Amino acid sequence: MPTSSNAPEHAPKVAAVICAAGSGLRAGGETPKQYADVGGRPMIARSVKLFLDHPEVATVSVVIGPRQEQLYQSALGEMTSHAKLLASVEGGATRQSSVRAGLKALASDMPDIVLVHDAARPFATADLVSRAIKTAIAAGGAVPGAAVTDTICAIDDDGARGATLDRSGLRALQTPQAFRYADLVAAHARAAEAGRDDFTDDGALFAWAGGTVTVFGGEARNVKMTTPDQFEDEALRRAGLAFLKRGDVRTGTGFDVHAFGSGDHVMLAGVAVPHVAGLSGHSDADVALHALTDAILGALADGDIGAHFPPSEAAWKGADSAVFLADAAARVRAAGGEIGHLDLTVIGEAPKVGPHRDAMRSRIAEIVGVSIGRVGVKATTTERLGFAGRREGLAAMASATIRLPFREEF
Ligand code: CTP
Numbered sequence: 001m002p003t004s005s006n007a008p009e010h011a012p013k014v015a016a017v018i019c020a021a022g023s024g025l026r027a028g029g030e031t032p033k034q035y036a037d038v039g040g041r042p043m044i045a046r047s048v049k050l051f052l053d054h055p056e057v058a059t060v061s062v063v064i065g066p067r068q069e070q071l072y073q074s075a076l077g078e079m080t081s082h083a084k085l086l087a088s089v090e091g092g093a094t095r096q097s098s099v100r101a102g103l104k105a106l107a108s109d110m111p112d113i114v115l116v117h118d119a120a121r122p123f124a125t126a127d128l129v130s131r132a133i134k135t136a137i138a139a140g141g142a143v144p145g146a147a148v149t150d151t152i153c154a155i156d157d158d159g160a161r162g163a164t165l166d167r168s169g170l171r172a173l174q175t176p177q178a179f180r181y182a183d184l185v186a187a188h189a190r191a192a193e194a195g196r197d198d199f200t201d202d203g204a205l206f207a208w209a210g211g212t213v214t215v216f217g218g219e220a221r222n223v224k225m226t227t228p229d230q231f232e233d234e235a236l237r238r239a240g241l242a243f244l245k246r247g248d249v250r251t252g253t254g255f256d257v258h259a260f261g262s263g264d265h266v267m268l269a270g271v272a273v274p275h276v277a278g279l280s281g282h283s284d285a286d287v288a289l290h291a292l293t294d295a296i297l298g299a300l301a302d303g304d305i306g307a308h309f310p311p312s313e314a315a316w317k318g319a320d321s322a323v324f325l326a327d328a329a330a331r332v333r334a335a336g337g338e339i340g341h342l343d344l345t346v347i348g349e350a351p352k353v354g355p356h357r358d359a360m361r362s363r364i365a366e367i368v369g370v371s372i373g374r375v376g377v378k379a380t381t382t383e384r385l386g387f388a389g390r391r392e393g394l395a396a397m398a399s400a401t402i403r404l405p406f407r408e409e410f
């Protein structure tokens with residue numbers, strides 16, 4: 001095949017075509033697999049971002065399926081307005097025809113080098129892109145190939161094992177593949193003229209048209225997401241990682257007492273409960289929220305409620321104790337952690353907690369931002385023994401279980 005150019009002297013202009021017009025039949029999802037979630041963002045968004053972020057890539061053309069513009073726009077979000085990104089183009093029935101559509105969209109741009117990448121390979125790295133470009137500049141065509149780790153054999157039509165192939169001489173081919181743009185366009189035109197529409201990768205088409213293709217080192221992680229079990233494994237792996245990242249599980253305890261004083265209700269776990277007396281204290285005297293606040297601060301090893309909200313400060317006079325608990329919960333989040341569970345025991349003869357239990361659980365859950373299933377509320381009397389038994393006041397004890405990220409110093 002004719003070589004239209006030698007390695008350009010100036011910094012070469014590099015463009016990328018992302019193929020995302022397949023229907024993902026083997027993956028079998030509701031939408032084509034390129035729009036499926038991988039670690040919190042659609043696979044296509046990851047693949048496109050790699051090239052938009054790459055300093056050597058100037059233009060990106062994405063090839064999508066018919067009637068997928070809306071899916072595409074919402075998958076890419078803010079990236080759709082990126083200066084490097086061309087308007088999407090519609091692909092064809094085969095990967096080869098989709099690539100051709102993407103190449104055509106770059107015609108007015110006339111890049112020196114074009115990268116062709118499968119949207120279904122979301123784990124390729126910037127280093128792989130750089131090496132593809134470098135190899136294509138030197139060789140004309142560049143294809144990443146990973147060493148084969150399985151034993152590979154031939155089989156006959158009945159599945160009987162044939163010869164074992166020497167895997168040291170084999171490579172599993174990946175994308176991004178890189179070529180001199182004009183040469184790849186010419187190779188695609190020749191294939192179309194010859195009625196060939198069955199090339200599953202551009203390296204094979206380029207070589208068929210007479211071009212030289214160098215295989216350079218691929219990346220084991222650069223898999224093509226193809227089957228449902230690959231998506232399930234990936235989701236499990238991510239969930240496991242997310243869990244491990246917060247594997248520093250801690251428990252804290254808290255305890256508080258307030259004496260009864262004048263009034264006709266007590267504040268308990270953020271709920272006004274009618275009673276023959278009120279609770280006296282500097283703030284709203286909510287023993288339950290104070291015990292919970294201390295439990296969380298204890299789990300964080302971050303002082304106690306009095307250290308953060310000194311009773312000597314006028315600001316906290318009559319304060320809604322929800323402020324203290326919300327602050328403790330915010331400290332957990334600021335440390336990159338989350339609250340796993342809160343448990344509260346109210347100690348006293350009266351008022352009865354039972355009728356208000358779910359209102360209290362729900363209010364606590366709301367203050368700290370967890371679901372109600374993560375909050376336990378219980379109560380006990382002390383069999384009329386001690387200050388609580390003599391109805392002189394109420395006590396509360398609490399525990400908090402939190403998960404923090406592992407850090408070096410722990
Ligand atoms: N592709 C394309 N146009 C086609 C077929 C495939 O742009 N007509 C793209 C796919 O979107 C994918 C890449 O080429 O990013 C590799 O193809 P493959 O993994 O086979 O994806 P699908 O063809 O979508 O999946 P399947 O073969 O399971 O239907």
Ligand code: MG
Pocket residue numbers: 022
């Ligand atoms: Mg396919």
